[in-house]
Amino acid sequence: MEELNFDVVVVGGGPAGSSAAHMAAKNGCTVALIEKEKEIAETVRTSGVTWVSDINEFGIPKDCYNPIKKFSFCSPKNYVTIADDVAKAAVLDVRKTYRFLATRAKSSGSELFTNTNVSEVLKDSSGKCVGVVAKSQGKVMQFNAKVVIDASGFTSIVAKELGYVTQWKKFGVGAEFEVKTEKLEYDNWWLMVGQEYSPAGYAWIFPTSKNTARIGVGVGKPDSDVDPTIRLNELIDKKIGPIKDLGNIEKIEFHYGLIPNDGLSRKTVFDNLILVGDSAGQANPLVLEGIRYAIRFGEVAGKVAADAIKNNNTTEASLIPYEKEWKKAIESKINSAVKVQNRWVGLSDDEWDKELDIINELTADEFLDFIRADFGVAKMVKLATHHPKMVVRQLFNMVKGT
Numbered sequence: 518m519e520e521l522n523f524d525v526v527v528v529g530g531g532p533a534g535s536s537a538a539h540m541a542a543k544n545g546c547t548v549a550l551i552e553k554e555k556e557i558a559e560t561v562r563t564s565g566v567t568w569v570s571d572i573n574e575f576g577i578p579k580d581c582y583n584p585i586k587k588f589s590f591c592s593p594k595n596y597v598t599i600a601d602d603v604a605k606a607a608v609l610d611v612r613k614t615y616r617f618l619a620t621r622a623k624s625s626g627s628e629l630f631t632n633t634n635v636s637e638v639l640k641d642s643s644g645k646c647v648g649v650v651a652k653s654q655g656k657v658m659q660f661n662a663k664v665v666i667d668a669s670g671f672t673s674i675v676a677k678e679l680g681y682v683t684q685w686k687k688f689g690v691g692a693e694f695e696v697k698t699e700k701l702e703y704d705n706w707w708l709m710v711g712q713e714y715s716p717a718g719y720a721w722i723f724p725t726s727k728n729t730a731r732i733g734v735g736v737g738k739p740d741s742d743v744d745p746t747i748r749l750n751e752l753i754d755k756k757i758g759p760i761k762d763l764g765n766i767e768k769i770e771f772h773y774g775l776i777p778n779d780g781l782s783r784k785t786v787f788d789n790l791i792l793v794g795d796s797a798g799q800a801n802p803l804v805l806e807g808i809r810y811a812i813r814f815g816e817v818a819g820k821v822a823a824d825a826i827k828n829n830n831t832t833e834a835s836l837i838p839y840e841k842e843w844k845k846a847i848e849s850k851i852n853s854a855v856k857v858q859n860r861w862v863g864l865s866d867d868e869w870d871k872e873l874d875i876i877n878e879l880t881a882d883e884f885l886d887f888i889r890a891d892f893g894v895a896k897m898v899k900l901a902t903h904h905p906k907m908v909v910r911q912l913f914n915m916v917k918g919t
């Protein structure tokens with residue numbers, strides 16, 4: 518068995534893993550970034566919606582996304598479009614973006630091991646994580662590490678092997694086709710809600726270019742037993758709602774994925790181990806978007822791991838600044854978003870029609886803060902107290918929990 522020694526071993530070459538590897542290497546560590554697929558983002562498991570301000574902050578190039586400035590929502594008998602002056606949302610070219618992040622990690626000095634599947638966790642005599650074992654093309658490799666970062670996504674392979682976590686109980690399942698369309702308003706996205714689209718979730722049209730889009734269906738488990746792939750094919754075949762306005766549709770590629778939806782239920786640091794991204798359950802539950810959190814907190818994880826290694830102390834206590842930082846940034850916002858999600862999951866079709874009337878009262882910025890779960894206390898209080906429309910005040914009072 519080949520044996521390799523690194524300061525930091527990152528399991529998973531998604532946005533969380535590549536960002537963690539980049540930051541750890543940039544801060545002086547030797548880093549292995551291990552990905553089981555043959556190439557980074559060989560399989561796409563995400564719709565790739567995120568926000569231009571985050572993209573700019575992360576230094577992701579402009580040719581990695583399609584900008585969006587109109588936000589349309591439709592329910593069985595209602596629809597709204599909120600238009601903004603400038604594009605604040607974006608649909609990522611997922612492969613290009615994820616490969617950009619992995620290449621950046623390599624440029625900072627990380628060693629990338631693709632086609633390398635982590636199958637076991639190494640423990641010392643007291644049961645603490647000290648590395649991983651992986652298989653690559655019939656070869657078994659042992660990676661010894663001072664800190665392991667579990668960025669393996671939904672499966673949380675390392676933390677699960679160590680018995681620190683169990684399978685997520687609540688999660689979203691999404692099925693999506695990347696399609697070529699005959700007609701497309703390419704700066705306008707659609708979220709489609711109500712029983713016909715998804716009984717516990719929503720369907721979407723996210724334009725990726727002038728004539729391509731991702732059409733998908735997400736279903737919350739265990740709330741609904743609907744199979745999103747079957748539902749997606751039905752919606753496309755019958756050309757339901759705004760799908761009919763796309764004209765002829767040619768399917769290019771199928772995407773399928775799972776995302777945790779258990780709120781922020783997990784402990785994310787242990788001796789020599791950090792969990793980040795989907796492995797830590799860091800996603801905005803309103804629309805189940807986690808890419809920006811994966812990148813942001815991946816960077817924090819890499820930096821905190823590097824600091825701990827410099828100080829020769831990689832115990833849970835020395836890694837805790839990572840957990841403190843991400844909790845400070847999003848915990849209260851996610852808890853507020855969970856309240857909105859609980860309200861939305863219970864809505865009937867008629868109630869959705871009325872909910873869209875409330876959404877219609879929001880300005881583009883208010884809508885974006887809402888959908889991004891950017892519920893800062895001051896903003897929420899302002900909306901709950903001073904918004905000219907009573908329905909909006911009521912909605913934000915509910916989010917605040919009063």
Ligand SMILES: Cc1cc2nc3c(=O)[nH]c(=O)nc-3n(C[C@H](O)[C@H](O)[C@H](O)COP(=O)(O)OP(=O)(O)OC[C@H]3O[C@@H](n4cnc5c(N)ncnc54)[C@H](O)[C@@H]3O)c2cc1C
Binds near residue numbers: 532562565795800
């Ligand atoms: C259908 C769907 C649609 C979504 N849409 C959006 C959206 O529009 N916007 C948004 O922000 N978020 C969206 N998300 C969520 C988003 O995709 C995740 O939050 C994000 O990908 C998390 O990044 P990550 O790096 O933690 O995990 P992942 O992206 O899952 O990366 C984990 C990586 O680890 C690798 N890996 C796993 N096991 C091993 C192993 N044993 N050995 C080596 N490598 C391993 C995997 O191959 C993978 O590359 C969506 C999710 C789904 C399922």
